[in-house]
Amino acid sequence: MRRSLQVWLPIILVCLAKGIAGAQALGVGGVGIGPTGPGGNRTTAQGGGSFRVQCPTNTPLHPTAISNSAPGTPLTEAAEPAYTGPAVTAETVGGQSLSYTLNGGTVKCQEISGGDGYSTMADGNQIFMFSFGPLSGMDLIKNGQPGTLFAADFNNYYNEPNQPAVSAAPGDTPDPSYDPKRANSLNGAVADPGTIMEIGVLNGNIPAPLMAFDEDDEFFLTLSNVGMIMRPDLFEEHTVHFHGYPNASSYYDGVPDATWAINIGGSATYYYVAPDAGTYFWHCHITPPEHLQMGMVGQLYVRPRQNREPAGTSLYYADAGSAPPGSSGFGTATGPGMQSDLRTACQGTGTAPAAGYTYSTTAGSIDILCSAPIPLPNTATQVAGAKYAYDDGDGSTRYDIDVPIQIHGFDPNFHFVGMTFNPEGFADMKDKYFLLNGRSYPDTISAPLTNPGYAGLSPSAPTQDPTSNAIGTEDSDGLTRYSQPLPTLITLSKTGGLGGAPQRALLRIADLDVTEYQTLASLGIPMQLVGFNAKLLRDQAGNNLYITTSSITLGGGESLDVILDSALVPPGTYFLYTPNLDHLSNDAENFGGLMTEVVVNP
C-alpha cells in the first residue's frame, strides 16, 4: 500500500490540476456562447480534483428527500413511498415551469472503484483480475447485499479507523483520513480522493458489487478509476454498461466507441431513471473480451413497484387501472394504475398506432416491447411484505428470497499472461474455472464451519469472514482483502414464508461467460422460468408463458429468472450443477466447478 501511494500520488496531483482546468471549462459552449447563469443547482458533488462523488438528496423528479433518523443502519426498501398510482407535480426547474409524473421512488446512489485485484479459486489458486470493487455500502457488499444506498446513507460518508480487510490486526491498516470527531460510518460512500485510492486500489470483487434498486428510483452510479496497480504499464479506461436497459441513451451506455470512458484518476457518474423491473447485469465495456474475462462483471436487478402497493390492493387493477393520474379509486376497476402513466403502461389508450399498433378499438394500441402486459383478469391482492419479480398483476412471480447468481468462467492462462505484462491471446481463450458468483464448488456453499455440504468437502479458501463467509485473498502488499462476497448456498424453509407458507427463492441468473454457452440443471427441485432477459414471460394477450424445467441454458450476456418452490419437494439437500460435465472442474481438479446446493429445511 505504501508503494502504491508512491506510484499514484503524482498521477493524482496531475489529475487535480486537470480537474481545476476542467471545472473552468464547464458550462462554456463550443460555439462560444456562455451560460446565462446556473439553473437550480442541486448538486452535491464532493471531493476534490477529478475524483468526484455525486448523490443529490433531491431532484426535479424526486423533490422530497428521504432522511434516515438512524444513520448507522442504512434504509431499506421499506422506506420507499407506497405506490398508489401516478401523480403529476408542477415545478420550476432551471427557471422553466415543467411538470413531472411521479410514481414514487427516490434517489439512490452507489460508488465503485475500477481497478484490479486478486481472487481465490476453489483449488486454492490465486488469480489476478481487472475488477470493480465497492466504494459504498462496503459492509452490505461484504454480507452479500447490494451496495446501493438511499441518498441520506450514501452521503453519510465512509469513516472508519481501519481499512476493510480480513486478515490484518486492527492498527495494521489504519485509514489516514479517519475523522475521530465524526461518528463511524461503515457503509457511506468513500468521498475523500485520498481514501478512494487508499481503499479502491486492489479492492476488486468477483462478482463486481451487487446493485439493486426499485422502479421509479433515480440511480446515480459513480465510477472512480483508481488504475491497476499490478499493471502500471496500462492506461486502461473503464466504463459501466447497464446491460439490457430499455431505450438506453448512448451517453450512459458505457460503450467506449459510442461515448466516453473515464480515465485513471477520474470519476464519472452514470445517471439512470430505473427501467422496468427485472434481472439485468452490468459490466465494463472496454475491450470486452479482455475486461470481462478478467472479471469486470456484476449483477443488477430492479424491483417492481408492485412491491410497494399497500396491503389489500387488487394487483390486477393496480396494473390495469387507467384513470387519469391523481384520480381516486386506486386498485379498483375505475381507478388509476400503471396504465395511467404512458411511461409505465403497456396498453396505450389511443387508437393511433405508435410504439405498437392498433389492434382493435377495444384493445387500443400496445407497446410491442412492453415489459409486462396486463394479465388475464384475476382477484389476487397485495400481501404485506410480499416481493415480486415483475409487475405481474396476478401475484404469480411472488417469492421470498433473492438469489443473485452470476455464471462466469476464468481462463487461468489468460489471467496469468495478463498479470505478467504480456498481451493475452483471444483465439485460444479457454475457461478452466467455472464460477457461480466468482466461486467454484465447494466454495459456492461457503460456510465451512456450519455446513460442510453434502459432499463433505471443505472449501479451500484460505481466509473467510467468519460471519458473512466473504472470501478474502492476500494481495501483493500482504493484506488480505475481501474478494468474493457471495456464496450461492440456497436455504429454504417449508414454513418460513409469509404466514408460515413454504418459501420460494428467486434465482436471478446472469451469464457473463465470454467464451461459451452454459447450462445449469436442477436435481430434484423443479425450476420455474418466469422471466427472460429482464422481461416477464407473458404473451400480449396476458397469458403467462412460464416454463417448468430441470435446466436452463444461457449464452454470454443473457439473464433469466427462475423460481424454486420449497412446497414442491420434501426437506433435503438438492443440487444445482452444470451438465456440461467438463465444467464440473477446478482447472486440474476434476471435481468442483459450476455447482451449488439447495437446502430445504422443514
Add this chain to the structure above:
Amino acid sequence: MSHENENTQSAITRLAAVVMVAVAVLLTGMARAAVPGITASAGGSSTFNLVASQGYISQPDGALIYSWGYGCATSSASFVPYATGAFCPSMQIPGPTLVVTQGVSFTVTLTNNLPTGVGNTSIVFQGATVTATGGTAGLLAQEATPAAAGVVTYTVTYANAGTHAYYSGTQSDLQIEMGLYGAVVVKPSATPTTGANCSAIGSDIAQQLGGGKDDFRLAVAAYNHPEACYDREYLTQWMELDAHIHKQAQTQVQAIATCTTAPCPTALDVKTEPYHPSYFLINGRSMPDNMDPSYAPNYPNQPYNANPHMHPGDFVLVRVIGQGHWQHPFHEHGNHVRILARDGNLILSQNDPLASATNPARLGGRMEFNTDTTPGQAFDGIFYWSGKGLGWDIYGHTNAYADATQPCNPDANGYYTKNSGATAASPNYYEWCADHNHPLEVNPVGHVGGGGPATQFDPLVATNGLWYNGTPYLGPDAVGRNRGPTPLPPSASSMNPFIESGIAFMWHSHNEREITTNDLFPGGMLQMMLVDPPTFWIDETL
C-alpha cells in the same frame, strides 16, 4: 522479458483499431445496409441461376481466406431494393440473398464449378417444399455434379413468409464452413388489413417518402399480421470460420490441380475437427469491414454489409440467420427485440380472447436483449428505439434559450408524431413528450439549460469514442447548441459527423471472444447501430 513483450495488448489493439477504422473511414463515413438481394429475372421466368465456385474473402487482419461460395451464373440478376453499384459475382459469401414471394413457386439452377476433387454440391432450402431434376441423387438434396453436365434444377415453394436459410446439403460440415450458405427472404403474399398504416407505424418514413425519397423495404410487412409491419430491415448472417480448415482445402485442391506424378490425389480429405475458429463473421465480413457499404468494390466476394441505422420510433425488422457450427448470443444495445417468428413461423398467443376471423391473435414471441443465433435457424424480430423513459430531453430542449424551443405535443401514446401535429421537418419527430424540456445537467452548457439532476464528469479525464457526438443529445441542433459544431477529439475522423450527430449503440456477440479477429480486438461479430435524428435522411444505398 523483451522490450517488445512489454508492449501491452491494449496498445496494440488500440493501434489496430485506429488503423482499421481509419481505413474504413477512407472508404465512406456513413455506410448503411437495407437488405440487398436479387429477385428472379424479369419476364415471368422466376428462375435464379446460381453457381458454386471457389474464391477468396478478405479479413481486416489482412488475411485472404480461400473459400467456396454460391454466386450468380450470369450477370443478368435483378437487384433489390436498389441496383446502383450492385453486383453478383460467381462466388460470394454469403451467397446471393434470394427475394421471393410466399406461395409462389420459383426455380433455382445450380451449376457446380467447384474445383476438381471437391465432388458434388447442393442446396437445402430450410422450410420450403422442393422438387429437383438433373444432377444426381444425394442424401439431403439432389446434388449438382461437377461442370455443366451436372446442373441441378430445384423448384421451390415457401408456404410461409419470413427469413429462411439455404446452405449446402452435401458434406455440410466442410461445405458450409467453406462458405456455401445464404438467405431467402420470403415476402408475404398479402399485407395486413391495417393497410396504409402498415407502411408507417408512427414513423416519419411515409412523410419522407412523400418527399420523393426511396423506400428500401422489400415489403411493408414481414408477415400478414398487423404487428409485422416495419419501416426498415436489416439481415445479418452469423458464421464463425476456422482458417485451418480453409488452408487444408486450399492446399489439397492445389495438389490435385498441379499433380503431375502418379499416383495423384483425386478427392479432398479435409479434417474438420478439432474445430477452432478464430474469425467471426457477420455477412461474411468482420468488423470494421462489415460497416463499409454493401457492394463496396474492395470486397469483390463479400458484397453485403451490416450497419444498421434508424430514426427514433422506426420499427426495424431484424432478420437473423445462424450459419455454421456454433450459437452466438447476439446482443442488441439500446432496447429489446420482439421475436416475431422462427424459421418463418409466426409465434402468436395461443389463447387470445380478442382473436377472431378478422383479427389474428396477438404476439407470443419473447422479448430479448440477447437474441441467440442457432445454426441453420432464422428468426425475425422487431426492434425500435424511442428514448422513452430516460427522464431527460434527448434533444436538449429546455426552453431556457430562444433557439432551444420546440413543441412536443403528445399523441395518444405519448410521442410527438404526425397524429399530434409533427411534420417530417420536425427535428424532434417521435420524441417522448413526457421528458420534453426536462434538463439532464445541473449546470447549463451552451444553449442547453440546467437545473437537471446530473453533474457531468470533467471531460479532461475522459476518453472519447469515434462514434461519440460529444454530447448526451441527439441531432446537430442539440449538439450545436451544447458543445458547438466542432467535434470533440478524436472525432475529426468520426463515423458520426456533425451533420448526422446520431447516437451509437453496439450490436455484437456477447460471447465476447467473438468480437475479435484472430487475436486482434476489435473485430469479429461487431457492428455499430446508429439512431439518427429524424431530419437526417438515411440513404441505405450508401
